[in-house]
Amino acid sequence: MNDQHWGPSISADIVVIGGGTAGIGFVASLLKREPHLKITVIEPSAEHYYQPAWTLVGGGAYNVKDTVRPMGSVMPRQAKWLQASVTGIDPNQRLLTLDDQRSVSYQNLIVCPGLRLAWEKIEGLQESLGQHGVTSNYSFQHANYTWEQVQKLKSGKALFTQPAMPIKCAGAPQKALYLSCDHWRKRAVLNNIDVEFNLAGAALFGVATFVPPLMKYIEKYNARLAFNANLVKVDGPAQTAWFEVKDADGNVTRQAKTFDLLHVVPPQVSPDFIANSPLADAAGWCEVDPHSLQHPRYPDVFALGDICGTTNAKTAAAVRKQIVVVAENLLALRKQRPLPLKYDGYGSCPLTVEKGKVILAEFGYGGKLLPTFPLDPTVPRRSAWWLKATLLPWFYWNGMLKGREWLTRVSRVD
Structure with missing residues (x-):
């Protein structure tokens, strides 16, 4: 009622x-x-x-x-x-x-x-979502666009991101990577795609027991892990993403990375x-x-x-x-x-x-x-x-x- x-x-x-x-x-x-x-x-x-x-x-x-x-x-x-x-x-x-x-x-x-999904915390993201290969499975409006882009990509660079915790379903950012890579592997194009997973944190998964079996899939799909790399800015038309990367001493530098596909998980508040x-x-x-x-x-x-x-x-x-x-x-x-x-x-x-x-x-x-x-x-x-x-x-x-x-x-x- x-x-x-x-x-x-x-x-x-x-x-x-x-x-x-x-x-x-x-x-x-x-x-x-x-x-x-x-x-x-x-x-x-x-x-x-x-x-x-x-x-x-x-x-x-x-x-x-x-x-x-x-x-x-x-x-x-x-x-x-x-x-x-x-x-x-x-x-x-x-x-x-x-x-x-x-x-x-x-x-x-x-x-x-x-x-609340804080899309606005990543500069340029809201203007880019749903075009230029920028997508997110955290959005009802854009999950389909992810699949369209995955099917379309035959070569190039695919970036997947994960913000700082806490977030909804901590495994979802890497699930996007696995399902995309599995599709590319079955279509015999995975070798032509440079896959990178950028995580704001320092571990692939929060429960250590599951890291070894997940690492087997990271290796199977030949994906690179970039730890302590937090997405802060996106330029959709230029297909460039900027990450704040923290080194072992805690120093933060900003690094630009180009992409053909960018799957973003927004910060959550x-x-x-x-x-x-x-x-x-x-x-x-x-x-x-x-x-x-x-x-x-x-x-x-x-x-x-x-x-x-x-x-x-x-x-x-x-x-x-x-x-x-x-x-x-x-x-x-x-x-x-x-x-x-x-x-x-x-x-x-x-x-x-x-x-x-x-x-x-x-x-x-x-x-x-x-x-x-x-x-x-x-x-x-x-x-x-x-x-x-x-x-x-x-x-x-x-x-x-x-x-x-x-x-x-x-x-x-x-």
């Missing part, structure tokens, strides 16, 4: 900021437990996206049209949808301000607006209304206890999804487990009982190392391996590709967004 006609002040019971994976999945799960709860969702977008498939779109393995649906079709019917943006949060007064000047008061606040609010931690993310996902200073507030100032991987798989923790803990709080569940930092990165094979990296806080299946997680598997490309998208629309909690076993507080 989309209501645009309320007065200047709205009083709500449970308010959820965000209608993405975390917001819709959480509301659906909460209503399965307590169908009579009064929940208000604040979400400006008219569309809902299944973002994990955009990597596959850029690799020619998925139709981009299948990654979007109208927001109204996924919004749980019992929830009230305010199609607006939050501009301010006053947790001391339990009050939100909206972009249309209305205010919303709440008893409990669930913060899950996701993060907390939305301003969170970063500038009392809910924020020092880095601007929503501060929460890493296990209960409750705010340490405002106990009536919980957060989940990409906005959390936690060290887990920012993935849809993380949200799947966080939903259960926040739903159960919120209901316990409302009944003045101890919070029963704790989140272990679980996240999953299905690394598409070639078309038809995936290394299923599942891990929690501290890089602890948390495999769902009793198989060696470092081995690329066809079954994991089927999971990534077929089963998970189906389950997302038909299960997760409808409150069905599949493979969500979480720990209870001792």
Whole structure:
């Protein structure tokens, strides 16, 4: 139900900021437990996206049209949808301000607006995207352009970039490289293409266990790794990218590199209304206890999804487990009982190392391996590709967004 006609002040019971994976999945799960709860969702977008498939779109393995649906079709019917943006949060007064000047008061606040892709932090990027070979699988509008450019390229230089952490799905920047290289290898043009992966950080992947199998693919595709190289400027017409490169002594120099294809992953930040609010931690993310996902200073507030100032991987798989923790803990709080569940930092990165094979990296806080299946997680598997490309998208629309909690076993507080 989309209501645009309320007065200047709205009083709500449970308010959820965000209608993405975390917001819709959480509301659906909460209503399965307590169908009579009064929940208000604040979400400006008219569309809902299944973002994990955009990597596959850029690799020619998925139709981009299948990654979007109208927001109204996924919004749980019992929830009230305010199609607006939050501009301010006053947790001391339990009050939100909206972009249309209305205010919303709440008893409990669930913060899950996701993060913001800061395209503007790379000079010249916004003017270049979608032309001159400049693309990004992080954009619904440009994932198809990635695939067009990959098919077109028969020789030349291909640059792939990864900004500083944290970002959504830390494996996605290199998935673009692997799927592109696999296509070029099968078309027998890979030897004519100079492939380089520029990472702002100093490691190929944050969990050491998965670095050796990934390095095998880097070597198989004859790709070069440029560590501590952060993209800062793009000139599309000149097909030139500039990187700030840090040496072993910490000295930074600016280097220009030409390209025929440039796959960019933008820097990612907390939305301003969170970063500038009392809910924020020092880095601007929503501060929460890493296990209960409750705010340490405002106990009536919980957060989940990409906005959390936690060290887990920012993935849809993380949200799947966080939903259960926040739903159960919120209901316990409302009944003045101890919070029963704790989140272990679980996240999953299905690394598409070639078309038809995936290394299923599942891990929690501290890089602890948390495999769902009793198989060696470092081995690329066809079954994991089927999971990534077929089963998970189906389950997302038909299960997760409808409150069905599949493979969500979480720990209870001792």
